[in-house]
Each structure stands twice: as structure tokens, then as C-alpha cells.
Amino acid sequence: MTVWDVSLHKRLRHGASHFELDVQLRCELPRVVLYGPSGAGKTQTLRMIAGISRPDAGHVRIAGRELFDQASGLCLSPQDRRLGCVFQDYALFPHLTVRQNIAFGLHRSWRNPRRVARDPRVERWIEQCRLQAVAGHCPHQLSGGQRQRTALARALVNEPSALLLDEPFAALDKGLRQRLREELLELQVTLQLPLLLITHDDEDLRCLAQTVVQIEGGRVSDDALISPPLHPRARPQVRPQGL
Template identity: 55%
Template sequence: MWLDLRVQRRLQAAGQAFVLDVALQCTQRQVVLAGPSGAGKSLTLKAVAGLLRPGQGHVRLQSQAVFDAATGVDVPPQHRRLGYVFQDYALFPHLSVRQNVAFGLEKGWLNPRVGQRFDAVEQWLQAFRIDTVGDLLPSQISGGQRQRTALARALVTQPQALLLDEPFSALDHDLRQHLRQELEAVLDKTGIPLLLISHDPQDVAMFGQQVARMVDGRIVGG
């Protein structure tokens, strides 16, 4: 079991309350968190990553507590060693593809200089076949290349798990299928665990070694 999650958090927005109350144990290497929009899937991913602080509960990654309300443990997001790809990819528009990927390294916040090269960055640029666009800005490349850039940035740090929030939703059908296969090959090669948010049956079919279904802030199956 690489992830043991038991968190609760009450949120208030626009005069409405939403209660996140999630219990999830990831016993398979690839886990899909499925469910309708507004079910709390993205909030759950943020709680794992440390971007949302639960009111109660715990988050254990590879048997190590990164959050525990009872003991006061709350490891900062940058120290949880997680690769995270947001639904909109969250690339830095003023940085090149190569700089965006290098930003994922330990000292990436220093904004890697133009022309600066790291072996790990070059390896991932080649792995996702974006080495030929490494010097271009995100606005100058295709949607598929932007998605590959976001994945390379998440994986360059050698994370202990990969968190993906609807990573293929903005792509056309053929490109989605192609990138699914690319990601599956990378995960098989590296052995990195995956927690993937999706409502696409094809994502569930390819990555759902374990499937957890979420409705109204709770896991209702899986």
C-alpha cells in the first residue's frame, strides 16, 4: 500500500458548505479516482499533495506520514516528493519548455537560465519527444507538447508518486490515446505509482488497476 489517506475538511463557498470526507488505501500501483464533476476529486488530490490542509485525519505515503492532524505533522508540498500535473498543466508562460522542466528540480525555483542544461532534463525531453522544442515557449507549442512538458516536469524529480488531474481532457481523441500509451510505457519502466483523476472510461480501462469512485466528497466504491 503506497498511499493511506483518511482526511476530513469542511469548506464554505458562495454560501454553500461542502464536506470532504475521504478514506482511501491505494493497494495497486495505478489508481484511478473517478466520479462526477464537483465530487471532490481535485480537493482530494490537493490534500495528498499538501495544497489543501485537512481539518482531521492523516496522509501516509510509502508508510511515512506527510500529514497527521493528531500529531501535528504537516510536511510542506515541496518536500513530499510528489509529481503533480494540473488539469491546465500550469506551465510558466515566460519560461521555455526546457526551463519549465528544469523548474521541477530541487532548485528549479531559481528560474533556470536560458541555455542551462541538466542531464535529467534532457533525458525526459527525449523520453517525451519534446527535445526539438526545448527552446520554445509554451505558447509556441501544441497542446500535446504542453502536456508532455508538464509530465516531464513532474517526473524529472524522481517522485515517489505521480498525481494527475484530468491530464488528457483538453486533447482530441487520437492524441489522448497516444499520450495514454506513452505515459503507460513510462510508468511501467519507472515503477512510479499513479493516482489519476478522470471521468473518461478509457482512462479507467488503461490505468485503473484499482478504481475508487467518489460522490459528494466521499468514496463510495473501490
Template identity: 50%
Template sequence: MQLHVDISKTFRSAGRRFDLSVAFQADSQRVVIYGASGAGKSLTLKAIAGLITPDDGRISVDGADFFDSQTRLNLAPRQRKVAYVFQDYALFPHLTVRENIGFGLNRGWFNREARHSRADIDQWLDTLHIRNVADQYPTELSGGQRQRTALARALINRPTALLLDEPFAALDHSLRKLMRKELDQLQRALRIPLALITHDREDVEVFGDQVVHLRDGRVAAGLADALA
């Protein structure tokens, strides 16, 4: 994946100001954006996904421009064809696992023309090992099952890249280790480009083929010192 990010945006809230000014070029199937809380990691990832709009700059993936302030280009999130998994997974509590996954389909799970998509959903239930909880609701699931459901919903449309916001932060240590291994194997099997944000050094060790270190809204030097 060729990921080009060169953006700036000023955020103001409750009398405070935060300036995001991030520029980097990544050429790897696995990119980790690393930094402490408040460094601007989530803001950067959301800008790539189209969930926030920079004040200025350019974002492109594999040569395709997502955002360019000079030409006033700003593709909608769906047009970018990337999948975004939130830290809290953002599952719909009133929908079952199967319905949550189906909701991710472009055609719409509740559209009659999409009934044949049941086979697609079944495939992802099996791939993520959650068929046994297909008819359960998010509140009935373990943390790992919720994450697998969110991944299945994100991947069912065959996105060009997978964006993950602190994917293991809500899990306990033992489950975190297991889910890292599962995501590692899944990414290698699907060969889907992955960009992940984290403040955890173990995530960097597993997924950090290329690492971008953020500090106070900017790309920082000295990653080796930060990880020491």
C-alpha cells in the same frame, strides 16, 4: 504504492458548503480516483500533495505520514517528494520548454551550481520526445507537447509518486488516446507509482489497477454501476 487516506474538510464559498470526507486504502502501482465533476476528486488529490490542508485525519504513502491532525504533522508539498501535474499543466508562459523543465529541479535552474543539470534536462527532453521544441514557449506547443513538458518537469526530480489531475481532459479524442498510450508506457518503464483522477471511463480501463469511486465528497459503492 501503499496509499492511506482518511480525511475530512469543510469548504464554504458564496453561501455554499461542501463536505469532503474521504477514506480509502490503496495498494497498487496505479490508482484511479474516479467520479463526476464536483465529486471531490481534485480536492482529495491536492490534499495528498499538500496543496490543501484537511481539517482532520491522516494521509500516508508507503508508511510515511504526510499529514496527521492528531500529531499536528503537515509536511510541505516539497517534503512529500511527490510530483503533481495540474489539469492545465501550469507551465510558465515566459519560459521555454527547456527552462520549464529545469525549473522543476530542487537545485533551481537559475543557480550556477545547477548548470550541470543540462544533461538531466536533455535526458527528459529525449524521453518525452520534445527535444525538437526545447526552445519554444508554451503558447507555441500542441496539447500533447504541453503535457509532455509538464510530465518532464514533474519527473526530473525523481519523485516517489506521480499525481495527475485529469491529465487528458484538455485533449481531443485522438490525442487523448495517444497520450494515454504514452503515459502507460512511460509509467511501466519508470515503474513509478501513479495516482490519477478522472471522470473518463477509458482512463479507468487503462490505468485503473485499483479504483476509488467518489460521489458528493465521499467514497461510493457500486463502481460497476457507475461505469455502465
């Protein structure tokens, strides 16, 4: 089965400058890395898959489920797409505790979760991400790794159909990045979730990629090279593609 079937086209204008994004990818394996330099269009691609930004044309299908199709007029809201998202800055609410930040992933309104409420779904991910000792802390009291785990737990608490990550390790030191890569891989293998990761870090690619899609100037390049992965379960089987 094709896990990722994405075709996106969008013209972006900023003042006098123009940028045209034209990305097509079809992948049968669940772990996809969008790889390329800053400004290549990786984050815009993720935002359109997530439903935060609307393409001018194209479609988005993940594991056979259609989320967007310009031709038929289908465009599910970000909430109805059921995609877990982790951004580079983690986007944690500074006035909420770890437990409340994770619980926010279950809410469809902007009302803050209660401090004292204990939801078993939230407690599961607090334990899974080893956040028990800091569950009552606010983001400014956390280490970089704890903030990253909190953002990941919030993305997973609602049982998403796929996980989208935008440079999730970029702000962390080298040793912590490698440890969290291993943890993310273990989670993905356990949950069998389709995962799309944006990076320009070669180590993310080697550890996590099954399929690498290199993006340059808003388009998929067909001449990237995959190096051997660091983790035995992260064996790439599909070369970069532009279908």
C-alpha cells in the same frame, strides 16, 4: 505493502453553501484512479494529498512514508512531500522555454532557470518525452500533446516518490488522448511509481486503472463497476472501496 493509505476530512464553505469532504482509501496496487463527476471532490482530494490544501483531520501515507498526520501534528510542505503533480491546464510558465519549464521542477526558489544551462537530468526527460525538437520553444508554440509532455517531464525530473495527475488528457483530442495514455502507462510501469489519476473519462479508467475509487458528493461510493481495461498491463484487481 499498502501503497496508498489516505484518510481526509475537510469542511469547505463558499458563501452560504457548504461542502464536506470525507474520503478514505487503502490500496495495495500503485495505479489508482479517482473517478466521478465534476464537483465530486476529486481535485480537493488531490490538493490535500499534495499538501496544497490542509485537511481538518486525517492522514496521508504513500508507500509507507508519512506525509500528513493531524493527530501527531505532522504536515510536510509540498516540496518535502516529493510528489510530482500535473494539472489539467498544465500550469506551464508562458515566458519560459520547454527546457526552462522542466528545469523549474528542480528549483526550490522562484528564480527562473537560465536559458543556456543544460542539466543532464533535464536533458534526460526532454529525450524521454520526445521534446528535443521543441526544447527551446515557449508553451504558446507547442501542440497540446507537447504541452502535456512538458508538464509530465517537469513533474518527473525531480525523481518524485509518486505522481498525481488531475484530468491530464481533458483538453486533448481523442486520438492524442489514447496515445498519451499508452505513454503514461509505459512510463509508470518502467519507473514503478505510485500514480493517482483524477478523471471522469471512462477510457482513462479502462486503460490505466488498477484500483478505481469512485467519489460522489465528497465521499467514496461502494457501487462503481470497472469495465475490462484496454491495455493488457492495466488489469484492475481491486474493486472500488470505502474503508
